[in-house]
Amino acid sequence: MTTAYDELMAFQRETEALGQVAGRLGWDQETMMPRGAAEQRSEEMSAMEGVLHARRTDPRVGEWLAKAEPADAVAAAQLRHIRRSYERSVKVPARLAQELARVTSVAQGVWAQARAKEDVPGFLPILQDVIRLRQEEAACLAAGGDAYDALLNDYEPGATAAGIGAMFDRMRPRLVALRAKVLGAAKQPAALQGSFGADAQMRMARDLATAFGYDWERGRLDLAVHPFSSGSGDDARITTRVAEADPFNCFYSTIHEVGHACYELGIDSDYRLTPLGAGVSMGVHESQSRIYENQLGRSRAFTGWMFTQMRERFGEFGITSADEFYASVNRVSPGYIRTESDEVQYNLHIMMRFDLERDLIGGSLSVKDLEDAWNARFLADFGVAVDRPSHGMLQDVHWSVGLFGYFPTYSLGNVYAGCLHRALRADVPDLDAALAKGDATPATGWLRERLQRHGGLREPKDTIAEACGFEPDEGPLLDYLEAKFGAIYQL
Template sequence: MPDKNMYQDYADHMRKIADVKFALAVLQWDQETYLPPKGAAFRGQQMATLSEISHQMFTDEKLGKLLDQLSNDPSLNEKQRRNIELTSEDYNKNQKYSSAFVRKLSEATSKSYHSWIEARKQNDFKVFEKDLSVLVDLKKEETQLLGFKQHPYDALLNEFEKGATVQWLDGLFGNLREPLKKLLEKIQRKSAPDDSFLHQHFNKDDQWKFGIDMLKQMGFDFEAGRQDISEHPFTTNFSAEDVRVTTRIDENDFTSMTWSCLHEGGHALYEQGLPTDQYGLPLGEYCSLGIHESQSRLWENCVGRSMEFMQHNFPLMLQYFPQLRNVGAEQVYAAVNKVQPSLIRTESDELTYHFHVMIRYEVEKQVIDGTLAVKDIPGFWNEKYKTYLGVNVPDDKRGCLQDIHWSHGSFGYFPTYSLGSLYAAQFFKHIQKKYPGLKALINKGNYNDIHQWLQANVYQYGRMYTSGELCNKATGETLQQSYLLAYLTDKYAGIYGF
């Protein structure tokens, strides 16, 4: 019979690993917010050292033996058994990596991030090309270490969305592409809302204060987090009680900052809602990136781009931005939902957004299988933007340098954005079914029912279930594309009058 303290020994070890990983996360957060330029080289070294240490702790033979013993312990409860099962999966995966590879990947990622920053400053992909090529080669090596059945990209997709494959995503995007294209064509035959008033001068400090108000309103706990400025908005956490979000501000368009705050705030609420008693254990971690993105898309779009949200917040907008006094809430609502093919993914409308994701998916898939060379990414990117969205890409900064993900080595992440929108639409519809008066509450700035539903159906479970299992448990259905298509059609029919 296993020692009754064995599970506690396991939990203690996992929490020490978490301490190291979160110390690494603090350095990564600082790198993207406050790190002075000369600190880059040593910061890369420091981060590589912590990555190597956490990997060594996770691949310790003692942990492996402990997991084997606990796997056969009948005294464990359901949550404990699931923690052991998931940690065993993670342990076996980590065994495939050498410490040297982990260090090399961390160093390459840090170097790649800084060259991406410099490439954006110079507006020249070639500045980024060499370091990105090194990183891509390492990611290709990683696919061989992890293993795959059909396509090498499957190994990386699985890191962000368990079970996702090229075959599945090809089918999903294939089924989405035509309905979205038809909806876009229908919209383009109608008169577009005027959004010129959104592109006035909006003071940076006023925008910042308004963004803080938005985060507070949606329930972000500033006693357990903070917001800062970064090159690319992101959310990170060091525990459920220390969650950091960042934003960026364009003084000629307050919508960029506003909906960035709502998007990252959705991520942050998920992290703040995870069970603190499971710190360092799988059940204290998020389910998947697809589910994580469902939280950001739900708050940014289903709530934040709704008429009810706009009606409630328009008086506050006027306090901060009196230059909007000549328009009404309805005009701002239509303007922030204007559908227009554009260059920048993070600033695109909800419909064309998915074409941005599909393009990145195609780039990554071909880079990883070797049919697209890194040096050819800009040309391929520009060609796809012309084909999918009918726009000409004027330069690299507004083209293939706009996203931070590749500089982080996050190949396989982008598809989760569209998956997140699909989950968000389905979740939001079921929240409305449970709470028929939800729209009236949003009109009053009351999000208690949304918080309760998400806490009960998403936050509390951590990694207990896969994305598909969680969706089925929460909504009684597997993931359905029909919810997103119905949501988009209904919204744009009201705005564009068809």
């Protein structure tokens, strides 16, 4: 006999499949779509969102939820996710959901052109539209509560701006003090010298992805303006970008996105095309990309292997030893770009964006004043004046596509990665021997077993706590940073 739970899950499976199709439209827009198709694509995205919103708010979902009886913990978790989505979706009018999809699709293209032309005025009108629509959506969701919290919960269920802000207040003094010591150190690591061909970079990027266990039968690597990963189940794609003077940009963007993709690919196949078949939150997702990129990919052991590979592929580049190469990979220097930032300063970039976007959503900062506010805050926080918009408020794609509330999950991911790394090192004490051979599988296997395979089974913080064996906090990350950079810079 078919139960209410069975009917609900069959319906949900089709909804999840359509969501994957919508995601593929977004991937295509960033990688393959001809520029002249932008207007049509916005209509296509709007139509898909209309279909998805209708399914997510279908009255039968509410009826099935009222009748469904979970047989086990997995079923209970499925119902928890569906109920959360349904209760959120019915608060947002279909008109608003479709308009958001249409406008953000257009805005993404406008942002890319504005970034290329250093044209802030050309971007501001569409950004104003995006913010207006997200404010309207937040008002629907918050029901009188904090509007920013309502948006934040789309990406990190259970998190609040107050909690994030308190964590940042605890982190900031130690990060600022560490940065001051590092930048004031007597000996500073050298940067790479020379030019590194795009084709050779892409070949090495593919080898790096392989070293971290990326499944090429279920994925692919392409170029994008802003690197990202897309998809889940048996189709999780990654992108990177190439700068011929800076191969680390390509290599570590690739490793970062592999972390995201491997999380999706590592989820139990029984959960495919269900709410449990995707990463549980963006903070947990980011924990995977950041531990792959930083604690593993920038470790002394793994960079020793990378040094040998780069010497074979690119010849001389001004670095003569594996130790110098390790220091160069982890070089701390003033810079504008968040995605290229070192581990010491990265979270300071996020703290700035967190404050600015809260003010934008709250209405205390107007769009016309955003560039001045960004530049003033950047100068105060980093001691460097922004030289052009692509190094300032135009550098990130997130606001153009409406991802307000997303930025703080990057720092949550760093915090979670610090906790996971501490537990990983305790459980796999000989990890460096494998990393020194270019083999990250002891680490990625541990992460798959402890965290990735469970998908959305548990709430975000519980996912990290179960994997680590202790409740997450910022302490392990800050301890790791102070120890690592204290050694590199001989503090």
